Amino acid sequence: xxxxxxxxxxxxxxxxxxxxxxxxxxxxxxxxxxxxxxxxxxxxxxxxxxxxxxxxxxxxxxxxxxxxxxxxxxxxxxxxxxxxxxxxxxxxxxxxxxxxxxxxxxxxxxxxxxxxxxxxxxxxxxxxxxxxxxxxxxxxxxxxxxxxxxxxxxxxxxxxxxxxxxxxxxxxxxxxxxxxxxxxxxxxxxxxxxxxxxxxxxxxxxxxxxxxxxxxxxxxxxxxxxxxxxxxxxxxxxxxxxxxxxxxxxxxxxxxxxxxxxxxxxxxxxxxxxxxxxxxxxxxxxxxxxxxxxxxxxxxxxxxxxxxxxxxxxxxxxxxxxxxxxxxxxxxxxxxx
Amino acid sequence: xxxxxxxxxxxxxxxxxxxxxxxxxxxxxxxxxxxxxxxxxxxxxxxxxxxxxxxxxxxxxxxxxxxxxxxxxxxxxxxxxxxxxxxxxxxxxxxxxxxxxxxxxxxxxxxxxxxxxxxxxxxxxxxxxxxxxxxxxxxxxxxxxxxxxxxxx
Numbered sequence: 001x002x003x004x005x006x007x008x009x010x011x012x013x014x015x016x017x018x019x020x021x022x023x024x025x026x027x028x029x030x031x032x033x034x035x036x037x038x039x040x041x042x043x044x045x046x047x048x049x050x051x052x053x054x055x056x057x058x059x060x061x062x063x064x065x066x067x068x069x070x071x072x073x074x075x076x077x078x079x080x081x082x083x084x085x086x087x088x089x090x091x092x093x094x095x096x097x098x099x100x101x102x103x104x105x106x107x108x109x110x111x112x113x114x115x116x117x118x119x120x121x122x123x124x125x126x127x128x129x130x131x132x133x134x135x136x137x138x139x140x141x142x143x144x145x146x147x148x149x150x151x152x153x154x155x156x157x158x159x160x161x162x163x164x165x166x167x168x169x170x171x172x173x174x175x176x177x178x179x180x181x182x183x184x185x186x187x188x189x190x191x192x193x194x195x196x197x198x199x200x201x202x203x204x205x206x207x208x209x210x211x212x213x214x215x216x217x218x219x220x221x222x223x224x225x226x227x228x229x230x231x232x233x234x235x236x237x238x239x240x241x242x243x244x245x246x247x248x249x250x251x252x253x254x255x256x257x258x259x260x261x262x263x264x265x266x267x268x269x270x271x272x273x274x275x276x277x278x279x280x281x282x283x284x285x286x287x288x289x290x291x292x293x294x295x296x297x298x299x300x301x302x303x304x305x306x307x308x309x310x311x312x313x314x315x316x317x318x319x320x321x322x323x324x325x326x327x328x329x330x331x332x333x334x335x336x337x
Numbered sequence: 338x339x340x341x342x343x344x345x346x347x348x349x350x351x352x353x354x355x356x357x358x359x360x361x362x363x364x365x366x367x368x369x370x371x372x373x374x375x376x377x378x379x380x381x382x383x384x385x386x387x388x389x390x391x392x393x394x395x396x397x398x399x400x401x402x403x404x405x406x407x408x409x410x411x412x413x414x415x416x417x418x419x420x421x422x423x424x425x426x427x428x429x430x431x432x433x434x435x436x437x438x439x440x441x442x443x444x445x446x447x448x449x450x451x452x453x454x455x456x457x458x459x460x461x462x463x464x465x466x467x468x469x470x471x472x473x474x475x476x477x478x479x480x481x482x483x484x485x486x487x488x489x490x
Contacts, residue, residue: 015473044462045386045469052473202462209458232451255451283472286445321448 006302007267008274010068010167011291014046014281019056019067021288026295029066031099032056033280038086039070040123041280042197057093066096070280072121073197074102084108091116099145100124101180110139119167120144123193125180129161136164143167145276147179152263152332156270165273170260171290172278173323174330175199176238176253184237189219205235216240231255233324255324261297261310263332268301286321293317344443346454347434349401357403365406366417369397373408373415376474386470393463394422398430427459427467442476 011027013019022030033039035047048056057067069090075083083105090098091113098116100106101123109118120126120135122145135141143165146155150168159166176182182199186192189204204219216223216235223240226232233239233255242251260267260275267275277290293314301308319327376382390410398405407418407425431439435454438444446468449455457464 014469017472017475043469044389044466045383045473046465202465205461207456207458207461209456214453214456226453228453230453232453282447283442283445283468285442286448289445321445323447323451 004268004302004305006298007167007170007272009170009291009294009298010274010276011287012172012277012280012282013056013287014041014043015284016048016052016056016059017284018280018282018287020059021284022291023060023063023065025288025291026299027065027291028274029068029096030056030060031068031070031276031280033070033072034086034089036082036086037076037195037197038073038083040072040121040193040197040199041070042073043281044202046281053093057095061094061096068097068099068119069093069095070099070121071105072099072101072123074123074194075105076195080104084112087113087116097143106135106139106141114140117142120164121180122147122169123180125178129158132158132162132164132166136162143273145169148174148258149178149331151334152266152270155267155272155332159271166271167274167276168260168267168272169258169330170267170275170277170294171318172257172276173234174253174256174258174328175236182238188221188237200234200236207235231324231326239324254326254328256326256328257318257322257324258330259315259318259322259327260329260332261294261314261318263329264297264301264310265305265308268305282321289317289321344434344437344441346438348432354401354403359403362405362407362421363417363419365404366408366419369406370408370415370417377415381474383470383473386466386473389466390463393426393460394418396421396425396428397436398428399433399436400430401432425459427457427463429455429457429464431455 008028010029010031011022013022013030013032019030019032033041033047035049036042060067071083071086087098087105087109096117097119098109099119099121100109101121106118109116118139118141120141125147126132126135126144127147127149132144135144141164145167148169155168176184183192185199189201191201193199200218206217208215212228213225215225218235218237223235223237238252239255241248244251279286297314377387392411394409396405396407405421407421409416409418431454435449439446446455
């Protein structure tokens with residue numbers, strides 16, 4: 001079959017059934033996390049205990065798929081050992097790579113486990129090839145996940161100037177996109193992904209139903225109010241509607257999901273190594289739906305890049321599961337530089 | 338599962354809700370509590386997560402059926418509540434089709450929430466815990482339809 005190289009498909013798993021759904025529907029790799037604040041999806045009841053990890057890694061690797069362990073929060077004062085233990089544990093489990101953000105932890109992992117493959121997390125916030133090359137030179141990082149602030153042309157510039165594989169986001173909820181540097185959640189609640197592994201932790205969130213409307217509050221702050229026919233989003237400050245200059249609107253970011261199907265040929269052409277799906281907090285159903293659509297699109301691209309066309313069925317399935325029920329190309333096609 | 342059949346999005350006729358609301362609600366509560374206990378006994382629900390439900394009250398409201406079920410978890414057992422609690426710790430409301438789609442893993446709860454087909458009021462963290470607990474349940478696998486080989490690269 002004539003085919004061209006296409007990016008690997010990296011899918012999220014917050015549970016064993018989600019991991020199996022990703023593998024069964026064509027993910028090349030899944031990324032998972034521990035049940036604690038060493039990863040940025042530290043939500044009640046989510047993620048893998050030791051038993052589920054062993055089972056999940058065996059399930060994926062026996063089918064020639066890879067497992068990546070996200071240890072992508074920042075070690076907190078006095079507790080660095082917990083993050084180091086997480087890296088040691090991942091190495092012992094035989095994961096194919098760890099996804100790290102903390103410079104100190106990258107240093108630890110590269111010294112302690114020289115054969116362990118390191119990926120630089122999006123939370124590491126490397127937006128330039130200098131930053132990516134620094135991580136490569138100092139810690140031997142072999143892949144970097146770029147934040148979702150870059151245009152395609154900027155992604156290409158990074159790729160041309162680094163030996164490091166580049167991974168970009170292909171689908172999933174968008175936030176204000178300042179990954180690893182965002183403190184909006186801390187502003188409202190005192191807690192953020194970098195510190196506790198969760199943005200806008202659920203214990204601060206209240207949904208209030210009233211006739212004809214639903215209000216969202218984060219730690220008492222009114223973030224949004226939806227009419228009964230309006231699509232809702234996650235309860236984060238960046239997706240709230242605020243009164244600015246006498247107008248009430250999404251002043252920071254609209255609730256939407258990134259979807260790169262339309263630019264998939266360009267993404268493959270510039271040499272992106274992998275595309276990542278956001279959503280370890282979502283259900284196995286979402287993982288199956290998104291993985292299935294993107295796999296079909298990547299396979300279509302691989303087999304006949306010349307005649308690649310985005311199928312309506314893929315778009316419909318992805319639009320349905322999107323936050324705010326809308327999709328966008330995000331920064332990839334923005335005119336700004 | 339959804340490769341074999343698909344639950345459509347539907348709304349029961351108004352009459353169903355009108356009649357349903359006049360019927361006694363305790364059988365729903367009893368049925369739901371019994372089902373949850375059976376799932377727990379079968380080892381489907383992770384023990385550490387279930388333990389965190391101790392003493393909390395829940396209401397499940399099936400809007401277009403005029404039916405609700407309420408229950409609590411106490412002393413390791415799900416127990417039906419004979420009277421609707423005034424201020425439950427958590428309440429889920431949706432139409433019957435949305436609940437069925439959720440149970441069949443045909444739709445993702447966040448999707449239903451974004452689309453305003455599922456409402457969650459009360460302790461949000463408790464809701465998240467329950468959602469994640471149910472997501473982690475390994476459902477028995479139906480026989481797979483034979484699939485064509487996929488050429489991988």
